[in-house]
Amino acid sequence: xxxxxxxxxxxxxxxxxxxxxxxxxxxxxxxxxxxxxxxxxxxxxxxxxxxxxxxxxxxxxxxxxxxxxxxxxxxxxxxxxxxxxxxxxxxxxxxxxxxxxxxxxxxxxxxxx
Amino acid sequence: xxxxxxxxxxxxxxxxxxxxxxxxxxxxxxxxxxxxxxxxxxxxxxxxxxxxxxxxxxxxxxxxxxxxxxxxxxxxxxxxxxxxxxxxxxxxxxxxxxxxxxxxxxxxxxxx
Numbered sequence: 222x223x224x225x226x227x228x229x230x231x232x233x234x235x236x237x238x239x240x241x242x243x244x245x246x247x248x249x250x251x252x253x254x255x256x257x258x259x260x261x262x263x264x265x266x267x268x269x270x271x272x273x274x275x276x277x278x279x280x281x282x283x284x285x286x287x288x289x290x291x292x293x294x295x296x297x298x299x300x301x302x303x304x305x306x307x308x309x310x311x312x313x314x315x316x317x318x319x320x321x322x323x324x325x326x327x328x329x330x331x332x333x334x
Numbered sequence: 335x336x337x338x339x340x341x342x343x344x345x346x347x348x349x350x351x352x353x354x355x356x357x358x359x360x361x362x363x364x365x366x367x368x369x370x371x372x373x374x375x376x377x378x379x380x381x382x383x384x385x386x387x388x389x390x391x392x393x394x395x396x397x398x399x400x401x402x403x404x405x406x407x408x409x410x411x412x413x414x415x416x417x418x419x420x421x422x423x424x425x426x427x428x429x430x431x432x433x434x435x436x437x438x439x440x441x442x443x444x445x446x
Contacts, residue, residue, distance in 0.1 A: 225376075254434075263340075263422060263436040264377070279433060311376050319426055319434040320365045320384070325376025 223247050227312050227326035234302040234333045242297040242329050244312030252315045253295040254279070254323065255287065257308040264311065270295055271318065302333045340423055340437030348445050353410040355440040357423035365426040366399050366406035367434070372419045380421075381408070413444050 228243045246253065254269040256279075266279030270289040284306060286298040295314075299306060309330050313323040340357045347353060357366070365384055369377035381392050383399035383406060390397055397408045406423055423437040 256436075261438060263338075263438040264424075265436070266433055280435070313376070319367075319424075320382075322379040322382065323434075325378070327374075328376055 225312055225314055225324050225326035227310075227329050229329060230327065231330050232332070234299075234331065236303060236333060238302050239298070239300050240302065242299075242310055242312075242331070244295045244297065244326060245293050246295075246314040246324070247293065248314060248316075248324065249292060250314035250316050250324075251292065252318045252323075253289065254313045254319070255285070255295070255297045256311045256313065257281065257306075258311060258328075259308050267297065267310075269319075302331075304333045307331060307333045338423055338425055338435055338437040340440055342440055343438070344441040344443070346443045346445065347413055349413060349415060351413055353413055353417070353442060354407065355421060355423075356405060356407045357425070357437045358405040359425060359435075360404065361425075361427065362403045363406075363425035364403070364428040366397070367424040367426070368395075368397050368406070368408050369422045369424060369436075370419045371422065371439075377422060410442075413442075415444050415446050418442055418444050 225246045251272045255267040256264040258264050265281045268287040270276045309328050311328050312326045315323040338357050368380045371377040381397040386403050388399040394411045420439040420441050422439045
């Protein structure tokens with residue numbers, strides 16, 4: 222089991238560029254989520270999905286899009302990157318929701334210049 | 335949005351000492367979770383609490399779900415150097431499938 226994998230590990234973008242952060246899990250988990258972590262801010266939920274074809278907004282969804290076409294994959298898209306999106310991004314999954322243990326990926330460190 | 339107030343922000347302790355940290359909120363939560371994050375990694379779940387008054391242990395860690403459902407506490411007994419990291423509380427409101435709210439974390443440093 223690879224668990225939750227994220228690519229890339231590091232990324233530098235210029236303002237206005239677009240990119241997709243990849244997240245995949247091989248545990249057959251229904252629930253997947255994206256968080257961003259800023260210094261001294263803890264983790265904040267961006268988007269989440271309770272199953273393939275279903276997504277919903279979290280606490281800070283603006284500027285991000287997601288889709289869930291398969292159980293395994295949950296990509297996060299930045300359509301037009303802004304410096305305020307400089308952060309560390311974590312993807313997580315759990316069997317049936319955030320009440321139970323979420324397994325986190327290793328994170329993607331994104332810098333927007 | 336909802337906020338969790340986690341304290342202290344940081345702690346510098348001697349190996350062998352006990353540690354206490356807590357989270358409080360003005361809102362009621364139905365689930366409290368405690369995660370630990372080590373440098374360069376994602377958080378890992380330590381303890382999950384689902385009922386007001388619940389007291390749960392995981393080795394040297396003990397956490398409690400406050401009676402008012404607005405707070406939670408985590409204690410670490412006899413700290414060791416590998417306890418170093420950032421500890422996060424997280425709360426989930428009733429009926430919510432998604433919005434897990436995290437505290438800002440307590441950074442623990444342990445001096446051997």
